[in-house]
Amino acid sequence: MNTFGHFDDQHREYVITNPATPFPWINYLGNEDFFGLISNTAGGYDFYKDAKFRRITRYRYNGVPMDAGGRYFYIKDGETVWNPGWKPCKTPLDSYECRHGMNYTRITGSRNGVEASVLFFVPLHTWAEVQKLTLKNNSKEVKTLKLFSFAEWCLWNAATDMENFQRNWSTGEVEIENGSTIYHKTEYKERRNHYAYYALTNAKADGYDTDRETFIGLYNDFSNPQCVMAGKPANSLAHGWSPIASHYKEVTLQPGEQKDFIFVLGYVENEQEEKFCQVDIARKQRGELISSQDSDVTLVNKKKAHAIIDRFATVEAVDAAFQELNSLWDGLLSKFTVKSDDERMNRMVNIWNQYQCMITFCFSRSASFFESGVGRGMGFRDSNQDLVGFVHQIPSRARQRIIDIASTQFPDGGCYHQYQPLTKRGNNDIGGGFNDDPCWLIFGTVAYIKETGDFSILDEQVPWDNQPGSEVSLFEHLRISFNHVVENLGPHMLPLIGRADWNDCLNLNCFSWDPNESFQTTENNSVGSKAESLMIAGLFVLTGKQYVELCRKIEELKNGKIEVEELSKNFNSSTLQSFNFTSEAQRAQKCIDAMVEAVKKHGWDGDWYLRAYDFYGNKIGSKECEEGKIFIESQGFCTMAGIGLEDGMVEKALDSCKKYLDCEHGMVLNNPAFTRYYVEMGEISSYPAGYKENAGIFCHNNPWVIIGETVARRGNDAWEHYTKICPAWIKDQQLHKVEPYVYCQMVAGKDAAKPGEGKNSWLTGTAAWNWITITQYILGIKPTYDGIEIDPCIPSTLKEYTVHRVLRDAEFDITVKNPDGKESGVKSIVLDGSPVEGCVITATPGKHTVEVIM
Numbered sequence: 001m002n003t004f005g006h007f008d009d010q011h012r013e014y015v016i017t018n019p020a021t022p023f024p025w026i027n028y029l030g031n032e033d034f035f036g037l038i039s040n041t042a043g044g045y046d047f048y049k050d051a052k053f054r055r056i057t058r059y060r061y062n063g064v065p066m067d068a069g070g071r072y073f074y075i076k077d078g079e080t081v082w083n084p085g086w087k088p089c090k091t092p093l094d095s096y097e098c099r100h101g102m103n104y105t106r107i108t109g110s111r112n113g114v115e116a117s118v119l120f121f122v123p124l125h126t127w128a129e130v131q132k133l134t135l136k137n138n139s140k141e142v143k144t145l146k147l148f149s150f151a152e153w154c155l156w157n158a159a160t161d162m163e164n165f166q167r168n169w170s171t172g173e174v175e176i177e178n179g180s181t182i183y184h185k186t187e188y189k190e191r192r193n194h195y196a197y198y199a200l201t202n203a204k205a206d207g208y209d210t211d212r213e214t215f216i217g218l219y220n221d222f223s224n225p226q227c228v229m230a231g232k233p234a235n236s237l238a239h240g241w242s243p244i245a246s247h248y249k250e251v252t253l254q255p256g257e258q259k260d261f262i263f264v265l266g267y268v269e270n271e272q273e274e275k276f277c278q279v280d281i282a283r284k285q286r287g288e289l290i291s292s293q294d295s296d297v298t299l300v301n302k303k304k305a306h307a308i309i310d311r312f313a314t315v316e317a318v319d320a321a322f323q324e325l326n327s328l329w330d331g332l333l334s335k336f337t338v339k340s341d342d343e344r345m346n347r348m349v350n351i352w353n354q355y356q357c358m359i360t361f362c363f364s365r366s367a368s369f370f371e372s373g374v375g376r377g378m379g380f381r382d383s384n385q386d387l388v389g390f391v392h393q394i395p396s397r398a399r400q401r402i403i404d405i406a407s408t409q410f411p412d413g414g415c416y417h418q419y420q421p422l423t424k425r426g427n428n429d430i431g432g433g434f435n436d437d438p439c440w441l442i443f444g445t446v447a448y449i450k451e452t453g454d455f456s457i458l459d460e461q462v463p464w465d466n467q468p469g470s471e472v473s474l475f476e477h478l479r480i481s482f483n484h485v486v487e488n489l490g491p492h493m494l495p496l497i498g499r500a501d502w503n504d505c506l507n508l509n510c511f512s513w514d515p516n517e518s519f520q521t522t523e524n525n526s527v528g529s530k531a532e533s534l535m536i537a538g539l540f541v542l543t544g545k546q547y548v549e550l551c552r553k554i555e556e557l558k559n560g561k562i563e564v565e566e567l568s569k570n571f572n573s574s575t576l577q578s579f580n581f582t583s584e585a586q587r588a589q590k591c592i593d594a595m596v597e598a599v600k601k602h603g604w605d606g607d608w609y610l611r612a613y614d615f616y617g618n619k620i621g622s623k624e625c626e627e628g629k630i631f632i633e634s635q636g637f638c639t640m641a642g643i644g645l646e647d648g649m650v651e652k653a654l655d656s657c658k659k660y661l662d663c664e665h666g667m668v669l670n671n672p673a674f675t676r677y678y679v680e681m682g683e684i685s686s687y688p689a690g691y692k693e694n695a696g697i698f699c700h701n702n703p704w705v706i707i708g709e710t711v712a713r714r715g716n717d718a719w720e721h722y723t724k725i726c727p728a729w730i731k732d733q734q735l736h737k738v739e740p741y742v743y744c745q746m747v748a749g750k751d752a753a754k755p756g757e758g759k760n761s762w763l764t765g766t767a768a769w770n771w772i773t774i775t776q777y778i779l780g781i782k783p784t785y786d787g788i789e790i791d792p793c794i795p796s797t798l799k800e801y802t803v804h805r806v807l808r809d810a811e812f813d814i815t816v817k818n819p820d821g822k823e824s825g826v827k828s829i830v831l832d833g834s835p836v837e838g839c840v841i842t843a844t845p846g847k848h849t850v851e852v853i854m
């Protein structure tokens with residue numbers, strides 16, 4: 001059986017109908033500070049801002065069975081114990097459904113006349129996960145059920161939680177209030193000013209447990225906790241070991257009756273002066289409060305927790321908060337919508353691709369079921385790419401992200417490769433030296449300005465490496481970023497690769513023979529290296545052109561030459577006022593021209609662009625190579641940048657991609673795959689053939705070639721590549737394995753054991769890149785400094801579509817008609833009834849109707 005669910009476009013949900021999916025199919029709760037990962041069987045965990053430093057509930061990656069641990073409700077009906085999400089008891093259900101929606105998940109199961117439905121979500125601007133459990137008696141008898149909730153606390157730092165047991169098993173501390181709220185206050189009395197809690201808010205619990213061993217039993221597991229099996233809580237008090245939170249409630253339901261129970265799992269931070277609460281001493285004396293601490297002085301100040309618990313103490317309040325979340329998504333998804341005959345494209349554009357862009361914006365590559373949340377924070381290049389797919393949703397957040405990212409840059413333009421979301425400080429474990437990184441700052445910033453028209457961001461004073469006093473304008477960061485490439489050229493006047501470029505696994509300067517060192521962090525022996533990157537060359541030309549265009553635009557603004565007056569009002573910094581943007585644009589253009597020449601002269605292999613030169617100056621990605629003759633990244637970037645378009649290089653390179661890289665499931669990264677270890681190339685040759693960077697279908701770089709196809713004006717080819725990797729087109733869900741509603745980083749390539757098997761779902765630059773590919777390059781609705789450029793490059797079979805696009809204060813309804821079945825080329829544009837010269841429609845405030853004929 002190859003189907004485990006289906007799309008419900010009307011509700012913007014993916015509906016999973018069989019809990020035994022080929023891999024846990026997850027969703028994300030929360031989109032600001034408090035987050036949860038939740039699988040289709042309610043597995044997963046919560047954290048505040050940073051999955052490493054503020055892990056709230058515990059999760060064990062790579063366990064057996066997979067995906068054990070989560071937010072579980074156990075229902076004991078007579079002698080049978082079951083869970084609404086099937087796991088962990090796996091008691092057969094009479095019905096099961098999991099609906100993953102926009103930042104919420106609803107799991108419904110039924111058994112023997114009882115239906116249990118749980119809605120999980122994080123209310124807007126709230127540091128808590130709300131769980132609304134509805135129990136319904138569909139039988140003809142009175143039912144008395146024993147209900148147990150379950151959450152397991154993580155001891156905050158998810159990394160040490162998994163390794164330092166000689167300490168951990170003695171530190172856990174809890175408090176219990178009225179039996180209904182369980183506080184996790186481990187390490188609170190010392191340096192932490194935060195705690196977590198799990199509350200039943202609309203009823204009084206009939207018991208509780210806080211000690212894992214008591215609740216589950218040393219020889220039991222999540223599927224048969226001994227308290228649940230006995231139908232009786234132990235009212236246990238955790239002292240060290242593993243603190244948990246479980247409520248017990250006896251529920252009687254008449255035939256047809258239903259009852260709602262609201263649980264809130266939250267996080268609180270207190271000021272140092274307000275950490276502890278003397279008032280609680282009296283409550284403790286009255287027996288309302290039970291603490292695992294002897295000293296009353298350490299009772300946590302519960303004021304903020306109480307406020308949230310009170311706020312979500314009624315079903316009406318929870319439903320209203322859920323409605324608010326849905327309204328937020330109505331708004332976010334209304335900035336760009338498409339209508340066409342192709343419902344798969346519509347659902348990707350209108351729902352899932354945009355949703356995934358929000359998720360990658362929030363998490364970069366930190367926390368998924370493939371990213372453990374402890375290894376990687378926010379990536380410099382990753383976050384710059386992610387925000388390009390998200391900026392139209394909430395521009396102000398993209399703006400802040402750009403500033404945060406730029407603040408981790410070094411004065412020479414190099415940058416920390418990653419930073420921690422909690423501290424916003426660069427991550428020393430990985431350091432810097434990835435020579436593509438600086439270019440991405442231009443890429444991200446330009447996308448932000450084109451979306452918003454907000455040039456004032458360039459005036460923002462941004463430090464180097466977060467050092468106070470070192471601030472310069474963001475524009476200066478862009479200038480230095482551009483220069484970083486120019487100042488780091490190799491023997492062929494192509495960019496030196498440094499530690500690596502976009503391909504973290506093409507490690508041309510690492511030469512590692514030591515299995516105990518990580519390719520990612522081992523020494524970068526780039527001194528004296530001749531290793532150059534054609535990927536960076538293409539990226540530099542692409543983003544360099546953006547930089548030049550930006551400089552010219554600023555000069556126009558300064559001279560008041562352009563019509564959109566509001567823009568020039570924004571742009572008023574004195575340092576930038578005196579800067580000569582015209583000569584900067586000229587200087588930059590010369591550097592770009594030189595790079596184009598260098599690529600044509602030293603970067604062309606006859607039928608495609610070379611990939612790189614290695615440490616010694618030998619070619620990588622050439623016919624002359626034994627393996628890895630052609631690589632996708634340089635084809636993508638050099639075609640997007642249009643290098644050699646006039647000489648036929650772009651088309652030739654694209655044809656070579658089709659010939660050597662393409663297969664049924666998408667384009668592989670390189671071909672032929674490496675079959676042995678090449679010390680001079682590093683991690684790329686460590687992977688078995690067909691996986692990851694060694695000839696996997698790295699979905700992230702397929703859109704580069706697709707955009708290249710639009711540069712060559714080949715709409716049919718662009719479309720064919722697009723549909724091959726697009727989730728809505730997945731045919732065999734069993735083979736694809738991971739979620740069929742989002743892009744995954746990698747699909748096993750043609751050389752792998754199971755071509756077409758997906759891996760590493762959710763957190764991938766694929767989301768942002770495919771978003772701009774379909775909306776800007778295929779459908780051709782592209783934000784520019786002045787408005788929107790309309791330039792479709794579509795399959796000839798697409799005869800008509802309409803796009804609703806909100807840009808700044810303007811709202812456009814654009815109808816594109818393609819009566820002659822063309823692939824590109826606009827014949828005429830009529831804006832609000834009047835013909836327009838050229839392809840750009842200005843973003844003047846108000847509603848506009850646009851008719852485009854191809």
Ligand code: BGC
Pocket residue numbers: 376504505520683692693
């Ligand atoms: C992976 C890359 C990733 C890198 C950085 C490598 O092991 O193959 O995809 O970018 O690690 O963490």
Ligand code: NOJ
Pocket residue numbers: 365379381382501502503504505693
């Ligand atoms: C995943 C990383 O997050 C990204 O930064 C990198 O470019 C790709 N892998 C390719 O190695």
